[in-house]
Amino acid sequence: MKHDAHAAPAETARVPAQTRSEETAARGSGYAAGTPSARGEHTHSERPIPQPRPAVQRASVRGQILDALRTALVSGELAPGEVYSAPALGERFGVSATPVREAMQQLALEGAVEVVPNRGFRVVQRGARELAELAEVRALIEVPVMMRLARNVPAERWAALRPLAEESVRVAATGSRATYAEADRAFHRAVLALAGNEQLVQIAEDLHRRALPLRGARADLMSDAAEHSALLEALIAGELDAVRALVTGHFADAR
Template sequence: MKGVGRDVDRAVREAVADVRVPPQTRASEARGEHAQGEPARGEHTHSEVPIPRPVVQRASVRGQILDALRTALMAGELRPGDVYSAPALGERFGVSATPVREAMQQLALEGAVEVVPNRGFRVVERGARELAELAEVRALIEVPVMVRLARSVSVERFAELRPLAEATVRAASSGCRATYAEADRAFHRGVLALSGNEQLVQIAEDLHRRSQWPLVGGVVAELVADAAEHTALVDALIARDVDVVRGLVGRHFAG
């Protein structure tokens, strides 16, 4: 009987050896990989309810701070030439310095502020020449695009722009420069979006932002006159009057 027992043990060991997992398979399992169609250990199957992961809000905080800083710039609360530190601004907004610093870095890329080593960020001072150059570049991009759109886009699509134009009129009447700046960008973005060229829209948006801060002038009468050109432009686009479109957009940027 002892001999029989030894024979059985030997047979079991040989059988186990035959089904031994290859080294590369073991290594794959150690990395969490598994055979096709078979869930790895710890992986959810269709019958299991996945455990929700915590949502990280850091990007959201940075985005909110970025919007707040843009509004402060356009409203003139952050004055050209002044230096602001991330910790001080963080205290003002009730957050740490990190999201403020990240938002300020984005504003630096947009040309609204410049980095001052060991101090913070200085709000840029735009001269008349720089503003004129920005207006010229915007005109070079937007005038021919709007003329082309006047010839090719349906009247119905142009009619959809009217609420955006009317929103600029209301924003101008409020006298809030920051509110008007946002409505102004939304209108131009809406018109250019009809081209279907996302790169063009993005570049034009960046140039528009650069030309908006820090805002100069911006009294109610000027804002209302600027907004009136938006509604007139919509009327001209719906009428497919190319000459009027070209003249309106050209004067819009010259102003």
């Protein structure tokens, strides 16, 4: 970009930008049409954009603690009905109480814990009825979507999800509830993402988190994972009756 020989030195970058009346006057004189500002380019009168602050690193720590707390909840390390304080958990994870408190507040929004004033956070204990209700809501959302996708998504796109189904089977064999919960979430997210509706995916994921913990026995995890593989093969083959039976049964088993 060329500059006029009499242009002000770089120190004038702090000068405020033109007012609306000045800008209008410049356009009216014909001067603005050929200036860099008229083409959307930078000018010396622009205010500098402040650099991001180091708070990004703290957000990263909070995210790591959030993941660790979710794992501890699913594995049963943080027991339902028990109250945990942010300082104690911070000491446990080797961080200050602040990122723990922020992560716990997010878990409270998700319904995994509840705030106990002046004490900390209590892990929510879900009864059989509540888990059955959550499974029913998931079925009401996911079954119709799955049937619509079964009619419209080509076989090759379903086949591309095989690695996720296979991963859930592999993880289930380890008996780790926390690791399987992530593999299960990834499979369901990938399936629902084919609908192209991010709001649907987010709501389904929220329900998935609320429905945890999963049934604990290794055999139960393996049975759940086997349903993923069977469902995917039915989708690839275009067997709509089998798809309906499998996806309906998948949520019925969770009740």
